[in-house]
Amino acid sequence: MNVDLSRAHDLFFGPPSEPIEVGKFIEETARIHAATAEDVLTHPSWQELSAESRAAIEAECSGSIAELKTTIEDVWNNPMISAHLYTKHDDAISSALGQADGLAQKGRKRKRLDLADQSRDTPELQALQEYLQSVPLRCWEFGKESSLFMRTSRNSDFNAFRSVKKTGQGNLSRHYQLTDFSYDLNPEEPTTPDALITLTVYNRVPWVQSYLVRMSQHAVLASQTLEDFMRSILCDSSEMPVEEVDAEGDVTGYSLDTRSSDGEEGCLLLIEDVVYGDGRPGVDYAEKLLSHVSKLPQEKRPVITKSSAALGRTTFNSLTLRINQPYWMLHQGNCEHFIVVDQIRLPHPSDPASGYPLMLHLTPALSELCKACSKAPAVISVVGDIRLGESPCLLCGPCWRSTGSPKDDGEVMVVPLVAHNRSWAEGGGRR
Template sequence: MFTQAFGPFSSLVDLTVLLDTADANKKHGFDVWNTAPNPSDAISKWKTWLDLPDTAKAAIERECDVGDIAAELDDTLEKHNLYSHLSLERKKILSDFDKEHAKYQPKKRKRVPDEVYDDPDIDAFKEKLENISLECWSLPPQADLFVRRALPFEHNALSKTKECKATSSKSLQAKDVLLYITVYDKSASHPYQVWKSSSHILPSTSTLEDIWNAIPCPAKEYPEEVLADDGSLVEFDTSRTTDRGPCFCVHGATYGDGGDAQYAQKVLDYLATCKVPPNRPRVTLKPGGLISDTTLDSLPLILHFPNWILHNGNCEHYFAVTHIRLRHPSDPVDGYPLTTHLTPVSRGLCRICDFVPASHAIVNDLRLDDSPFVVCKRCLDFLGEPTSYNDSRLVVPLVEHKTW
């Protein structure tokens, strides 16, 4: 399962050797960010370009210029009617492909045809697209073999890179290497599959605690229960959460946060006492340090190797280092960890109005069909307070994703 989800594992990566090799190359005049196969080739080609007459340079620049294409693309994106037309046409093509090859064909219903608007700009735009002479521009029927809808975790909720909060952000150091880390969660519908939930960029001097603070998880925001003297549940305190820190398992060692929960020690105690079938080897782990003191450059790093995180009961995550590179002059200095990908979270709609995302769940209300019953704040106020015959009703606030 791990090899299919995360890819083939690499050999052990030593960041110290990587930095020493880069420094040695710089001393010999080799620029690690030069894309040419040989620096001398790039220099000789640049000298050849400088020796050309101005008329030849101008002719080459005119031939290679793509300014007209860029201007037309920018103009199309800025005009909302043209961009909407392109988006709707693409969705229609994908929808037609899905309907043609669906395993179960839904019953055809009469649909009201879409209203047609007379827009001269769109008519001219459509005529321009139809007159494109490229044979690969239009999608033939065979293209459906190579087209599919994006999976939920392939959508990105971020329109730009998200920086960390200023109170906990890190800055790049001179000897830092940038690590690309991808976080995976277990699929709700397929418990033996994992889906990508977020992607982050961290300096090599970051700690495991920095990874933990960057990971978005609803279990971090579960409100704390307020109990009565007899142990019965009274309400939920949204100002306090039930999360008491994580346990990281990285290459045979456990790392905790040193809090009262001590998840790392509990994992070790469980593995020491649990019964293992005779045909299965016993999992052995050794205690590590604190996540606040353990830096990433002090750990054995293997690309695409999953590392396990446990917190808040049985909430599990996996994280893997997917890419390692040297610092580039264009990289930002502050704001790390950077979040580059965040899988959108689908929140259920209110069961009453069926329009606004639900914010609360109602338990044991005799007036409602199901328990729990999710509603929005406005519909909750409309229902009113519990009556005498409904004393056992309980209102539970849903996760607001404040840490996202």
């Protein structure tokens, strides 16, 4: 498939849902009775069945599940059979991807795997193959049309975390316990209803500004504020080295150990034509945005209003949101993101009880390799050193130490690169 077309398909948001009042959603769903196994057994339709019919249904359900479970366990516990299934799956994927070669760009053919059968005719494998062919369901197979919906994996498809990361102090106000297919409310905790909102953060692709790529995914409580969510976003702009200037105002170096007290740490979030500022004294980012919009031509001027409440005093349950609708975020001067609401739902017994906002996904950071050894990730950028052949030159720590100090330290500047330390630190952090 054409690379640009494939990437463009990943950027489609929507269609957006109808506006959802989060507070109203919580109120209405809190009155809905959760169906349990006891409710099914007491349902009039079940009671109308005869004892023989109910026994037959119960036997069919329990027997089918037990048979399916036993079959799956027998297959995956046999290394030869499970390896055969993995190989057949690779064969099917390779064949389906081969169908898309005609749509791929010239000179960029996908590599086909040579997975010809090699002594796979043992009795166990033959019996398994006959069993699979006897299954009347055919929609699970990879047909020719499946290639239209397949692509190779990208960096944004991988998750840097092996488990959910807790980035805040939010707690579920309603705690559920799963006992015998029923949900029992813990009487020791308050019963204020709450909801979980899943949001995905997208960035612009640096080399194609019209394309977006997923950066992270978060789960927040409806009772939390917009500021709680924005503080949980891990962004390289929040870890940029700070300039060190002399008395004359010239840049003499950079440091990651100190933070500028007057740096551009403001932020704003534009939701449904309402901009929420950070509430800093004087002119905040929201005021600057309105000032910029007012200078646009009348026909290109969007209708935007400023919220009277800042990010730290605006909770999600007071908002009206649309699923699959991108909302614009700006912080750290000119760093922008796009926030997409994926789902709004009630808490589940399997949800963590504390640590919200939760970080569900983080795209692994891609580090530049050292220009000297081409093996280790670069950690510094050296500017003005004629020995390196290019300026700036990205180097790792060992290569820079092996190079030694330059003859003229005043003409050489060493800039530390973003180390992504916040990605692995516990808890929240700075915006």
